[in-house]
Amino acid sequence: MKPFKTLTHSWKTPRAIHLPKSSQIALPSRTRRHSLHSCAITPGQGPARSCRDQYHWVDGAESLEKYTRGGYHPVMIGDVLNKRYQIVDKLGHGGYSTVWLARDTQQELYVALKVGISNSRLHETAILKRLSDLKPRTSSDPVASSGYDAIPRLLDEFTVRGPNGTHPCYATPPAQCSLSDASRHSLFRLEVARALSVKLVSAVAYMHSQGYIHGDIHLGNAMLKSPSGLNSLSVEQLYEKYGRPETVAVSRVDGAPLPHNIPEKAVLPLYLGNKAHDISLPETRLILADFGEAFAPVAGYRGTRPCEDCRSPLAARPPEARFEPLSPLSLSADIWTLAITMWKLVAMKPLFSDEFVTLDAVVAQQKQRHQFFDEDGNSTQGEYASPLLDEAFDAWVQKYRKEFNVGVFSQGEKTAFLQLLRQMLSFDPKDRPTAAEVLESDWVVEWARPDFERSIK
Secondary structure, three states: OOOOOOOOOOOOOOOOOOOOHHHHHOOOOOOOOOOOOOOOOOOOOOOOOOOOOOOOOOOOOHHHHHHHOOOOOOOOOOOOOOOOOEEEEEEEEEEEEEEEEEEOOOOOOEEEEEEOOOOOOOOOHHHHHHHHHHOOOOOOOOOHHHHHHHHOOOEEEEEEEOOOEEEEEEEEEEEEEEEEOOOOOOOOOOOHHHHHHHHHHHHHHHHHHOEEEEEOOHHHHEEEOOOOHHHHHOOOHHHHHOOOOOOEEEOOOOOOOOOOOOOEEEEEOOOOOOOOOOOOOOHHOOEOOOOOOOOOOOOOOOOOOOOOOOOOOOOEEEEEHHHHHOOEOOOOHHHHHHHHHHHHHHOOOOOOOOOOOOOHHHHHHOOHHHOOOOOOOOOOOHHHHHOHHHHHHHHHHHHHHHHHOOOOOOOHHHHHHHHHHHHOOOOOOHHHOOOOHOOHHHHHHHHHHHHHHOOOO
């Protein structure tokens, strides 16, 4: 095998993002999950938004300009959807939907209720049904069973009509947090990261065995199941334990009254989880979420899709998405993004820098290769060179794991882990292992699987 020269990157200190004072809203002091939203909307991610905001900016909320015909449905705390689901709090939002914690008043349990933009089709419900119906035969292998268990169960689906149109909705069991949120400024203990890796790979292996590509694997779509005992809490008890919904009044920049198709208050997402270092092995009950990009590549739902339709974050997209844009997207694309996700489970920094990355920048790095490497692939940057894989592992995995006292890799485990990642990150998709083969790799069998088995006892 040639020296692994392709996994090089640079890490930079993020630049501060400054917003006009006139467009900022002071938030309540209690901590919730926050994120920044730019005025640029990815194509296909719902109605376009003008950079001339109509509403004052609310940090942590969805784009308020998308409350328009063809966009979000206005939902408020206390609303009851489908004469059954009482809205209790907000769990999150995306380009296609908002997600709410709701109380099923018929079954007396909590659900995650996804409310899509109007006149859209949440095709993932069909995939969730198929994956639930295709339960594998009883297996003595707990790894195989965990893959099926990681697929969310579809509890209900319906539509709701509102001022912005007709919106598809569906309910699943709620999750407490994403692994991305849990690991923000924190690291998983090594035994926890191993167990989560096995469960994530097994979920992908199950999907692949049923002929489906997930299409968007990252820590934001890997969730931990809701805390035990959640359903036994009344709404008031839930508020006492986790806090009441945090809301911010919505107002127009021009001072005009709000139209009827936008909520009066923006709701900030509730966080039910722990920080990564506080998560124990028994709590590693994984859910693989968001099947909005999933499809069956061969004679299946949605048919074949070209690589150029890959919707993974730019920094995580497999090379064929750029260099073979018209070739069919295959199961191997998931293996590439799975490798990057496994790295992030143990590392403080991503394998490929995702700061301000653009598609043009990815290509420019290839065209300007001679400025950074000689003909043999050796760096010409001296002390300014980005670290190679082994060096990056020591800098962004071992160093921080030792500093935070969450467990470091032995030399043998490091070698096995990096060997697996190199295989999963092969430039040619045909050279990547299958998810089932990843489960049989030295690192999984000798190091990760024992902690997985401890987690399910």
